[in-house]
Amino acid sequence: MRGKTAVVLGGSVAGLCAAGVLARHFDEVIVLERDRLPPDAQHRRGVPQSKHPHFLLNSGRRAIGEIFPGFEEALIAAGGMRLMPSMDAAYCENDGWAPRKSGSMTMVYSSRVLIERVLRDKVRELPAVEIREGVTVTGLRSSGGGTARGRVEGVEYRTGDESGYLAAELVVDALGRGSSVVGWLSAAGWPAPLEKTLDAKVTYTSRWYDLPPADRRPESWWWKHLVITPTQDTGDHPEEHEFLSNFFPIEGDRAIVCMGSWGVRMPREADAFEAAVDRVRAPTFGQAARACTPTSEVHLTRATGNRWRRFDLLDRPPLGLVCVGDSICAFNPFYAQGMSSAARSALILAEMLPGRDVLDPPFFREFLARQKKSLDVPWMLAMARDQAYDFATGSEVVAPWRRRLAARLSWPIFNAITAASREDAHVERTFAQVFNLDLSLKEMATDPRFWFGIVRYKVRQRLGRTVVPGGFDDQQDPPGTDFTGYTRAGRSPSAGTDLVDA
Incomplete structure (x- = not known):
């Protein structure tokens, strides 16, 4: 794509990841950001959710690392902490405090504002990228809206009292939940994409x-x-x-x-x-x-509803445009899926752009298909929990009998998984992969070894043969004992252990 221009709308995590990918394939990448960006890790108006905790799941952590080599090391150098949750976190579950022991998962803890600052530093190292601050995007220019050759051709914007226009071969919408792009496309002749929604309040x-x-x-x-x-x-x-x-x-x-x-x-x-x-x-x-x-x-x-704009279902999706982050699929923030899903979408671009001289209709259809497959993984997880509430609203509300079934089964299944994870390495690893979006809920549900591990644990529990204790009194402080390799006989792992990985 030499000699070409890409414009990214929004300079948050989704937009910065997209810019990092596009810088390898376009001569000029211009990021338009409404806010004035702080030089350090500080809150700004355009990211109000930065004041809450943010998990960077392992799939997103790896994706950002592929886009920006050295990102994780830079984040830790800036103050982030690489921790093992099963050893460094205390979890109060249904029956009390969970036992502390080594696990397969590590995470990097930091604030959202520090993640963005490190990403901005990485983007500013790229000579092809220009970040323009204090710019409000006011519209898109396009041709042939709604037809097979309909294409977005550029972006209209305003800086202070001055208006401007940028022509682009590719526009990336990373404007978040409040993006106006669907409205602009509808005004230009494209049908609005189907929206899947579920708000569990x-x-x-x-x-x-x-x-x-x-x-x-x-x-x-x-x-x-x-x-x-x-x-x-x-x-x-x-x-x-x-x-x-x-x-x-x-x-x-x-x-x-x-x-x-x-x-x-x-x-x-x-x-x-x-x-x-x-x-x-x-x-x-x-x-x-x-x-x-x-x-x-x-x-x-309060703005926490799940919403997926299904551009992949359009008969004639707009050429010259891709949407990433919350602008395409926004999740209940409780599930910590947003940043990682955005980075995964950017990584799809990284995999598809090499060797492309022209971004033709097959390119955009393939991108939407691959993005849909990627978004299916976190979406299914969000639906599995939020569909259980009677007060949930939206297109994805299920029949009362399904809500009752989900409400009745979700906690017992979760309890069984977390308990079995204490003694079965395959169950622990599989659940960690699902949490981190490395494995889909469907893949976990159809894994016979996973369910064998849970059934075996329940049988051992009924026979009084479980090994790692759990359910410590939640009215007391969580116990700091390390139960890694713990056995009934008190033997060390090197001498043999009842913890299984068969």
Whole structure:
């Protein structure tokens, strides 16, 4: 694509990843960003969700690493932390605290603003890329809208009081949930794509804290990350027991305390937030927050519905345009799929662009087909949980009997998987791959070895032959004992172990 121009709409994670790919194949890549970008890791108006915790799943972490070699090392050098959740996080599950032991998964913890700053630094190293700040995209120019040869040809924009136009061989929409691109295309003659939607009324609220100095932290703080899952008790309990709660570590000896729920009103004032923290079902959570110093106001988000704009179903999709990130598929943020899905879409471009002199109709159809296959993986995960709620709304609401079945089975299946993962390496690895979008829910569900491991564990549990203990009292601090290689006889792994990987 030498001598050609690509324009990226939006300079957040999705847009930066796309720019990193396009810089290898276009002479000029122009990123149009409405905000003035901060020089350091700071919040900005265009990314309000940056005030909440963000997981970079392993599939996204690898994808970004392929686009920007050295990204992970740069993120860690800037303060990010590479941790093993099964060793460095304390999980309060249905029956109490889960045992601490080594696992197959590692993650890099940091704030969203640090991830974006490191990505911006990487993009600015690319001579083909120009980031234009303070630019509002006002429309698209196109020809033949809705016909087989209909093509987006450029972008209209405004900077202050001045208007401008950029011609482009490729336009990438990375404007997020609020993108106006579908409306502009409809005005030009294209039919609006089918939208799949499901809103499970998730609300979440966060506050930032400074940790106490290391020498003043309680001895029980072996953990760096706390996760309190919603109660499965159907009796009377405080509504805070319904919260999914995170004490999430980030760079600079800080943490984001976040609570969220499905269909429950969440606190947005500091006093109400602190009171709710104290009523989360595991007292360790409130005690940890009280030991820290709050450094921000309370941030609340309600725009959490799942939405997928199915451009792949159009008979004549627009040529010259691809959509990435939330502009094509936005997920319930609880599932931490957004950044990774955006990076995976950019990686599809990286795989398809080499050797292309012309971006013809087959190119765009193939991209949409491959992107659809990639998005199917996180979408199925989001639907599996959010379709279980009676108050969910949208096109993907299922029949009452399916909601009841999902609600009845989802927690027991999750409990069985997490329990079996303590003693079966295949179950643990498979579930970690699904969580990280490396394996689909369908692939997990059709894996006989996976289900054999769960059934074997349940039989051992019934016979009293399980090895790794679990269900530690959630009214006490999570135990720091390392149960890696633990056996009933107390033998070391080198001497033999009952933990299986058959």
